[in-house]
Amino acid sequence: MTSPWVSDVLLAAAGAFILYAVVLLYRVVAGPTMQDRVIAVNVVGTNTVVVLALLSVALEETSFLDIALVYALLNFLMSIAISKFTVERGGVI
Amino acid sequence: MTTVADAAIVALAVGGVFFGLVAAVGILRLPDLYTRTHAASKSDTLGSVLTLGAVAIALGADLSIMKTVLLLLFLFVTNPTAAHAITRAAHEQGIDPWRVDDEGGGE
Amino acid sequence: MAPTPVEAGLLVVILGSALATAVLRDVLGSIIAFSAYSLGVAMLWVVLRAPDVGLTEAAVGAGVMTILLLLTIAKTVRPSEDRVLASFDPKTLVLVAAFVLALGATVPALPAVGSPDAPVVSSEVSQYYLDHAYKDTGVENVVTAVLAAYRGFDTLGEAVVVFTAGVAVVAVLKREVTA
Amino acid sequence: MSDARRSPYVESTIIMTTVRVIAPFVMTYGLFVMFHGAKSPGGGFQGGAIVGALVLMLAFAFGADPTREWVNQRVVVGLLVVGVATFVGIGLATMALRGSFLEYAVIAGAKSSKYAIELIELGIGAIVSGVITSLFFLIDAGFDVEADAADAGGETPEETPGEPSSGEVGS
Known part of the structure; x- marks a missing residue:
């Protein structure tokens, strides 16, 4: 469906x-x-x-999307944790 | 042979890479925390959403396209929330926003 | 084998964030840099096509590790930060350099990534797993088959170790939470 | 640290709403990783870590003490025991069916070994999520610096150190 050079483009985007x-x-x-x-x-x-996500297309391993999904769900947890921590020095949690 | 799907993938990927560049430059060069958060929350979310759109088209009709759409939705929800949390924490901590007449505030 | 641009970029991310973790004076900054390190390592596992390890890194590194470290420094005393970067003790530097040299000396002895005559490819044990795992256990993921079936007793040992550690921590700290 | 005129940084509505939206997906996804470890990357350990991170996420959004009341500590410790018991139980069951320890093939039924492996992954997931959750709650409630100093010095602290202030954060 898509041309073979498309995966090269996506790999280059991943490199960027x-x-x-x-x-x-x-x-x-x-x-x-x-x-x-x-x-x-x-x-x-x-x-x-x-x-x-780009690598999962470029390397043709759709199972890599699972890892991306975990990061999408859990990455903001770290931001919330640290931002709450910086305000009250651990008193919030 | 270039199809419409190829053109769409390349256009979305180039757009995503461009907005990623905007976010990176913004975070490196903008003068203070609050302005940098703009780059982080807006440009980067848009860039990642465009790139994930390219991924979704490249995957074609498949079960994994659903995972990509879920990814897109989650990024769309969580990224601005993280930016909000960070900025609100900075505000609570008493970090003042940068102003134009503030000589030492920038880099 | 020269690294591809993606691999080279990932190595720079990993080494840079590891270095930042080591040299940042403030412990909180170190934790933040460490989470960047975890992101880079997860990408590297994916590039090396080890999605199981990458998923572990994602689940533990993104969520659990950072928060447990944060809680630890919340409950302990942090040194007051006056400099951004830590100062170096020359003796520590010598020790670290010796360690890095010793580890680096083993790198040329390793087979190249994806090399066809690497022991893991040519060994008949891994070939046996790849050939028989699905027929023996009905499980598509060979890693799960090896972990849960072929070395199931070992996995039981690991689970019991985690269980014992958890129960020990609960027992030690229990007096603090009994309300 | 924050100005006196501002209230302390308590639960933000935006964060609470986002966590409320995301949390069911995280739970589902953690269970998916546990169940689906036979087919795709993942397994008990990873799924358990995701479920544990879910509890941490709830604790950060809504405060640790309401979450501690919601997640019963006895249930968490029970999870640990159930996980190990599942694993050992399957091993002993195969022995009772005249097989070796953990020899799944002796269990009758098509794909029996696959289902046994998935059950074991669930057990591992229960252990890991239980350990993460209890570690979080224990470190969070744990060694208060003043309380420890009071313990060591023999002074009477003004509040009982073992009593977490469960009523304050919930409002």
Whole structure:
């Protein structure tokens, strides 16, 4: 149905999203506030979901979508946890 | 041979990569936390949704297309929630927004 | 075998976030960098076509690990942060460098990823599992077949270890929660 | 840490709504991973970790103490026991049917070994989710620094340390 070169395009897109993850690591290290780091990691997590979905098409293994689904469901848990933690130092939870 | 589906996949993937670039540049270059959250919540959600649309078309009629649509919906719900949680925490913590006349506030 | 661009990018993500975890002075920052590391490792498992391990990394790394670490630092004392990066102890650096060298020396001895004459491919044991798993157990996923059927007794041992650890923690900390 | 004029950061409506929407999917998906481990990646450990993460998610959205009242601690410890009992029970059942320990093929019926394996995966999932949940609740309620200091010093603390303030967060 789709041409064979399409999977190359999707693989290249996955490479681009991984490149974004690399440059976002600068924000994880540099901060300056904790929330900046959390935002950067949250975007890396979203990119991970996209990369996993792209790889599952490019490598023709649809079972990889399961892993992407787990990240889509659980990634924001970390953001909520850390953001609540930074406000009340663990008193909230 | 290029079909309509191929063209749609490539267009959506290129759009997704572009908005991912916007998000990455925004998070690296914008002056403070609140402006960076715009890049994280809006551009990145749009970019990932476009790319997942490309994935859904590439998978074709299959059970796994349902997983992709679920992925898309979950990202659409959870990503802005995470941005909200982070920004609200920063606000509660007393981090002031950046202003134009604020010389030292930016990078 | 040269890595593909995707693999090379993933290696940079993993090494960068691991380094960030090590050098960030604030423990909370380390935890955040560690979750980035977990994301990179999960992508690497997928690239290496090990979806079972990737799913474990996703389920544990994304949800559980970060929160248990957060709870731990919430209940303990954090050093006050005045610098962004940690200072290095030269003795520790020497020790870590020696460890990395020792581990790195073993890397050339490993077969290349996907190499046709790797022991795991040429060994008759794994070939036996691939050939007979479905017929013997009726399970499509060979990993599950090996874990639950061929080495089921070992898995029982692991489950009992987890159970024992959980019960021990409950017993030790129980006095705190009895309301 | 936060300004005095602001109320402390309690449950946000947006987070609660999102968790309310997402939680059924997480539960379903965790059970799917456990049940479907025979066919797709996953299995008891991964599914159990997902179900455990669900409890953590609820605790973060609605507060730990309401969640602790909702998830009964006895049920959690019971899950651990049921998980191990399932595993050992299947092993002993195959022995009772004149097979070896965990020799599923002796159980009568088509695809019997597949169903036995799926039951075992459920048992492992129960163990893992129970351990994660109880670890979370115990660390959360656990070693209060002041309470430990009071214990060590022999002073009488103003509040009883073992009493979690269950009434406050629920409102």
